Amino acid sequence: MAITPQTKTKAHCSRAQISLLTGINVDQNDAVPLYRRIYNELKRLIFEGKLSPGVMLSSPRVLANQLECSRHTVATAYDYLVYEGVLRSEHGVGTFVAESAAEVAALSLPDPARETATFSMPPLSRFGQRLNEENSQDETDPLKIFGASDSTLFPFELWSRIHSRVWGRGRRRPDTSLLIQGHPDLRHAICRLVHRTRGIQASPEQVLITCGTTQSLDLLLRVLLDPGDKLMVENPGRPKAARLARAQGIQLIPVDVDAAGLNVANGIEIASDARAVLVTASHHYPTGATLSLERRLELLSWASRTGGWIFEDDYDGELIAAARPILPLFSLSENNRIVYMGTFSKSVGSHLRVAYIIAHPKVISALGSARYYIDYFPALLPQPVLAAFIEEGHLEAHIQRMRKIYSERQDLARKEITRQAHDAFELSLGAPSLFLPAWLSATEPLNDKDVARFARSADIPAFDISSMYLTPRPRQGIVLGTGRMSSAAIPQRIGRFVGILNSSRAVHQEI
Structure with missing residues (x-):
């Protein structure tokens, strides 16, 4: 019998309905909080008709004992559902499934059919369209x-x-x-x-x-x-x-x-x-x-x-x-x-x-x-x-210390590249800083996108300069992020990079 606010007869959860609730996953390692799992499970049971309108739920204390969790956890789940209109609470009587609970629960339950349907994006503003188009490109910020x-x-x-x-x-x-x-x-x-x-x-x-x-x-x-x-x-x-x-x-x-x-x-x-x-x-x-x-x-x-x-x-x-x-x-x-x-x-x-x-x-x-x-x-x-x-x-004081470290790292990278790959790059002579520009020599057969990719495969932060141009026929070169490499790692990483570069050149020449 459905219970209305005027009805004094209580329709309690049946044993079968109680067993549905006690089957809620209470694994403490679950990433979803327990109160949220109780909340979701109650919504699902109501939506599927397994908990009918007017049914009085077990008290938070009783359900908490059955689930072996705290009363506060169950009460929190109940409170959220009462606030949303899925449950209704009568002071001194108990908590009931609301008359329109199934309709309310359906609004927030995932609908597989709706999720798989094609979403029709409403028109964006001109600014939104331009920003969306720009973001569809490579979003990497080299600096x-x-x-x-x-x-x-x-x-x-x-x-x-x-x-x-x-x-x-x-x-x-x-x-x-x-x-x-x-x-x-x-x-x-x-x-x-x-x-x-x-x-x-x-x-x-x-x-x-x-x-x-x-x-x-x-x-x-x-x-x-x-x-x-x-x-x-x-x-x-x-x-x-x-x-x-x-x-x-x-x-x-x-x-x-x-x-x-x-x-x-x-x-x-x-x-x-x-x-x-x-x-x-x-x-x-x-x-x-x-x-x-x-x-x-x-x-x-x-x-x-x-x-x-x-x-x-x-x-x-x-x-x-x-x-x-x-x-x-x-x-x-x-x-x-x-x-x-x-x-x-x-x-x-x-x-x-x-x-x-x-x-x-x-x-x-x-x-x-x-x-x-x-x-x-x-x-x-x-x-x-x-x-x-x-x-x-x-x-x-920190800046003074960093200047010395970054200068040493860039200087070491410059020396190693000159020693191991002097024929591949022309190094800029700018002030020591966090990065080192390295221009590809005129005789280099590979493009800078590939060269930057080879450097990254050797754990060297690198980016191709050609992608930073806004005009066609850009100059080829790469930027090496020397500031983020320790001095101890630089010689070994540049050695690996040069090895990959030489192997790729050999393959390119064979083709």
């Missing part, structure tokens, strides 16, 4: 993977002690309105850091904390450019940056890079009406070139004359182990059209997810307004810890 720092060298124990000290003294969270640009302590620390290390004069009002260089660039493209605007980009350059700009409808203008960096005159000639330029002036990726002083002045003159924006990506400026510090464009001019992007992904590690933008306060205010609607403000916990890490001198 993130092969230009990455060695996180095993970071002093995590020291960081942990600072974190405990900073947050263990009852620190109060600043006013929320102050957090949109980032924690005040960190913005002050960054201003002092870039003044010491990069020659940049800036106030905290000129700093916006972001969750990485990609978010920094995304904000700049959204706020300062419109779809259809022209953006000069380095060729070759980072594929991810180009894809992000294309997805937002920005027209990319590839500008060649040579030993003196971005060919500014060529860029102005082919796109005099460009709205902005994205440049890695201090250390171009992937060639390692530094923008010459003549071209820097030429670029600054273009920005002053046309009102164009300069987006300067200084992704590893503090790590470049050059004999003379290479100052960024931002430090050479008071032009308010320069936007500087810095990051801690190379000096601390990409796991931190902290970067920053330095620009005119009005530009920062506009960017802050945009980020308010994207993620409000960046993660709060690591910011004052990083500020203390900087202010107490730990970051610069």
Whole structure:
């Protein structure tokens, strides 16, 4: 007999129905929590009609004893089902299967027929379509993977002690309105850091904390450019940056890079009406070139004359182990059209997810307004810890140590390649850093995609440079991620790589 709220007669679970419930898997090693398994099983039994509407279930205590689990576990499953309308609870009486339980349960039970049917994707926005098309390509970000720092060298124990000290003294969270640009302590620390290390004069009002260089660039493209605007980009350059700009409808203008960096005159000639330029002036990726002083002045003159924006990506400026510090464009001019992007992904590690933008306060205010609607403000916990890490001198001490290690690793890789494969590569002479560009010699019969694949098979982080070009007939070469290889492993890995390379050449010549 079905039970309604007005009915006083109770239809209890039969022995057969109880046996169905006691057959629930209670294996403690199962990845699915037990309360969820009870919840799912009750739904299935109700949907299949094995527990009829109006039936009163065993009390949580009774079923828990039968399943040899805690009463709280069963009660939690019951509570979820009551909330969803599959069960109903009468105070002082018991828990019953609701009248419409089967229909409600069916809504959330998997339907094999429905799952196998072809899903008709609704139309995306133009931006969504472009972004989806860009992501359908190779999503590898060479700079993130092969230009990455060695996180095993970071002093995590020291960081942990600072974190405990900073947050263990009852620190109060600043006013929320102050957090949109980032924690005040960190913005002050960054201003002092870039003044010491990069020659940049800036106030905290000129700093916006972001969750990485990609978010920094995304904000700049959204706020300062419109779809259809022209953006000069380095060729070759980072594929991810180009894809992000294309997805937002920005027209990319590839500008060649040579030993003196971005060919500014060529860029102005082919796109005099460009709205902005994205440049890695201090250390171009992937060639390692530094923008010459003549071209820097030429670029600054273009920005002053046309009102164009300069987006300067200084992704590893503090790590470049050059004999003379290479100052960024931002430090050479008071032009308010320069936007500087810095990051801690190379000096601390990409796991931190902290970067920053330095620009005119009005530009920062506009960017802050945009980020308010994207993620409000960046993660709060690591910011004052990083500020203390900087202010107490730990970051610069760590950077000094890393410079020495990365320089030794790159120098060793350069020597081993020269010794073992001098006829295959032309090595760039840029500043020691996290990566080593190696151009294929004119006589090399293999293409750089295959050569990079051979290097990876020898456990050497490597990527082909040709895929970073936006124009046809690219120059062939590979980037070796020397920063992530220990000095002890480099000779052996390069030896294996050269062996694979020579074997492949022999096969190629036979064909």
